[in-house]
Amino acid sequence: MEFCPKCGAIMFPKDDTFQCKCGHKKEITKDLANKYEVSEKVDTKDNIIFTGDDVRTLPTTRSECPKCKNMEAFWWLQQTRRADESETRFLRCTACKHTWREYD
Incomplete structure (x- = not known):
């Protein structure tokens, strides 16, 4: 490759x-x-x-993008800390593709 x-x-x-x-x-x-x-x-x-980048397989939610203020984002959960702590929620803007995270 x-x-x-x-x-x-x-x-x-x-x-x-x-x-x-x-x-x-x-x-x-x-x-x-x-x-x-x-x-x-x-x-x-x-x-x-x-498939290209236009395939939308992740779920979406209403969340404001801190970069472009778009109100829709893809989201997914990922374990980034110890197993006894909650997952980290990642969001990616559907418009500008900016990615950010949220913690519980």
């Missing part, structure tokens, strides 16, 4: 370059081509699903 040095996303081969969703391209040289080997062929009847 090649990762984009600009944004860190996975770059996919297209024509004679690796291309990233941010627009960065890297030419596939002979040395780079020898580094990769196809280990599995995809049959034409198989479905491959690519």
Whole structure:
């Protein structure tokens, strides 16, 4: 796998370059081509699903973004402290993607 040095996303081969969703391209040289080997062929009847940042899988809540004042945010819980303490609630603005946390 090649990762984009600009944004860190996975770059996919297209024509004679690796291309990233941010627009960065890297030419596939002979040395780079020898580094990769196809280990599995995809049959034409198989479905491959690519998803982008527009897929909304997290639940949302009404919460004001401290950066842009938008009133909707995705949220999730994560254990960031000891197990006997409550989880940390993370929120990400649906408009500007700013992420912040709330504690109980």
